[in-house]
Amino acid sequence: MPKLSFPKEKISILLLEGIHDNAVADLADHGYANVTRLPKALDEQDLIEQLAGVHMLGIRSRSQLTEKVLREADKLMAIGCFCIGTNQVNLPVARRLGIPVFNAPHSNTRSVAELVMGEIIMLMRGIWDKSRIVHEGGWMKSAKDSYEIRGKVLGIVGYGHIGTQLSIIAEALGMRVRFFDVQKKLALGNAQSCRTLDELLTLSDVVSLHVPDTAQTRNMIGPEQLKAMKKGSYLINAARGSIIDIDALADALKSRHVLGAAIDVFPEEPAGDADEFVSPLRNLPNVILTPHIGGSTIEAQANIGNEVARKLIEYSDNGSTMGAVNFPEVQLPVRESGVRFLHIHANVPGILRKLNEVFSSRGLNMAAQYLQTDPEIGYVVFDVDGEVDDQEILADIRAIDGTLRARVLYDRRA
Numbered sequence: 001m002p003k004l005s006f007p008k009e010k011i012s013i014l015l016l017e018g019i020h021d022n023a024v025a026d027l028a029d030h031g032y033a034n035v036t037r038l039p040k041a042l043d044e045q046d047l048i049e050q051l052a053g054v055h056m057l058g059i060r061s062r063s064q065l066t067e068k069v070l071r072e073a074d075k076l077m078a079i080g081c082f083c084i085g086t087n088q089v090n091l092p093v094a095r096r097l098g099i100p101v102f103n104a105p106h107s108n109t110r111s112v113a114e115l116v117m118g119e120i121i122m123l124m125r126g127i128w129d130k131s132r133i134v135h136e137g138g139w140m141k142s143a144k145d146s147y148e149i150r151g152k153v154l155g156i157v158g159y160g161h162i163g164t165q166l167s168i169i170a171e172a173l174g175m176r177v178r179f180f181d182v183q184k185k186l187a188l189g190n191a192q193s194c195r196t197l198d199e200l201l202t203l204s205d206v207v208s209l210h211v212p213d214t215a216q217t218r219n220m221i222g223p224e225q226l227k228a229m230k231k232g233s234y235l236i237n238a239a240r241g242s243i244i245d246i247d248a249l250a251d252a253l254k255s256r257h258v259l260g261a262a263i264d265v266f267p268e269e270p271a272g273d274a275d276e277f278v279s280p281l282r283n284l285p286n287v288i289l290t291p292h293i294g295g296s297t298i299e300a301q302a303n304i305g306n307e308v309a310r311k312l313i314e315y316s317d318n319g320s321t322m323g324a325v326n327f328p329e330v331q332l333p334v335r336e337s338g339v340r341f342l343h344i345h346a347n348v349p350g351i352l353r354k355l356n357e358v359f360s361s362r363g364l365n366m367a368a369q370y371l372q373t374d375p376e377i378g379y380v381v382f383d384v385d386g387e388v389d390d391q392e393i394l395a396d397i398r399a400i401d402g403t404l405r406a407r408v409l410y411d412r413r414a
């Protein structure tokens with residue numbers, strides 16, 4: 001067994017928001033058994049308190065990792081978002097603190113696309129209200145406001161992993177697909193791109209949003225855009241609550257300009273199941289409200305548990321940052337011998353030279369060196385053979401100006 005700079009059993013891991021058992025099992029299989037699990041997100045103060053002494057943190061979409069939270073978490077070395085979105089983390093601050101953030105960019109995409117496809121049919125048939133009436137003992141046998149989806153235009157905003165899958169499924173059911181994306185995208189099947197969001201809105205019978213939360217997408221669907229939508233069309237949002245002006249949508253639904261909506265994500269979401277959900281969309285007709293469960297299927301959660309746990313393990317075991325969303329990506333072969341050092345620093349000239357001097361001045365043989373930088377930070381891994389006083393070297397490389405973090409990852413000398 002390699003000697004680790006810090007024994008694995010001491011690496012403290014906090015998993016919030018009901019992360020799947022697979023993550024815990026994978027971590028345990030790799031020797032990381034010091035895991036605390038909580039079923040919900042925590043508010044800022046509770047999070048700060050829970051993060052004391054925590055080295056790796058797993059969250060989903062609810063936990064807000066603000067600058068304050070990150071700066072207080074002085075032991076934190078890696079974050080796993082067991083979901084796609086990483087907008088809940090202050091990524092630039094995490095980067096500057098030398099904390100890589102990982103996510104699962106694919107595992108729940110099919111689940112979202114399937115849910116949206118089902119909702120399109122439910123909305124265009126008014127199933128939600130009809131079912132409620134029957135549950136209440138009523139009967140409303142009517143074709144009013146009830147349509148086939150065949151031949152209707154589905155407008156997809158954001159033609160990424162989810163948008164493209166939805167596009168294929170919708171075409172298979174006879175819909176005509178238009179999409180709008182800020183990047184040039186290959187149109188799949190018979191889908192056609194629109195040059196502007198407005199063009200898409202005026203053409204579509206159903207609009208479905210699949211963009212990330214960014215400064216550009218915040219409130220991208222407001223009163224003007226809702227007005228631009230066809231009268232009697234439908235809106236679906238399983239992306240992020242910040243994208244729609246929710247009060248404007250409530251008005252558009254009440255006036256029946258928009259005939260129905262399926263909304264999975266909200267500007268304000270309860271932290272846990274026991275908290276009340278408050279929204280102007282509650283109790284409006286033909287509005288399907290779901291509690292942010294687009295990616296909540298057994299399959300997706302199980303896969304995400306494996307995927308993100310693997311990324312955290314690879315970082316902690318080897319120093320690999322492949323798949324990090326805020327960090328230079330370094331792919332590291334496992335080495336059976338030597339000592340491995342990690343050094344994360346501000347990307348300013350001269351640091352690599354100073355690092356190399358620490359080793360060369362001791363006549364040490366550098367077996368391998370892996371470096372990646374982004375405009376802000378550099379991440380370098382050194383494998384060193386021979387007689388090494390690792391703690392002395394660590395002290396020297398930590399003392400270099402611009403160092404954000406440094407540690408000995410393992411010692412595999414015989």
Ligand SMILES: NC(=O)C1=CN([C@@H]2O[C@H](COP(=O)(O)OP(=O)(O)OC[C@H]3O[C@@H](n4cnc5c(N)ncnc54)[C@H](O)[C@@H]3O)[C@@H](O)[C@H]2O)C=CC1
Nearest residue numbers: 084085158159160161162181182210211212238239294295
């Ligand atoms: N409801 C839920 O449970 C889930 C929600 N999501 C949300 O769905 C979002 C999309 O997921 P993916 O398709 O996997 O992401 P993706 O990154 O594969 O695709 C997003 C697409 O949006 C485009 N885009 C970005 N800004 C845009 C803008 N201003 N206008 C038009 N297009 C723009 C991008 O170029 C990209 O093609 C995630 O960021 C996440 O917030 C993801 C999974 C589950």
Ligand SMILES: O=C(O)C(=O)COP(=O)(O)O
Nearest residue numbers: 060061062083084085295
């Ligand atoms: O993957 C995402 O971005 C999602 O929105 C899903 O979030 P969740 O893991 O269900 O909190």
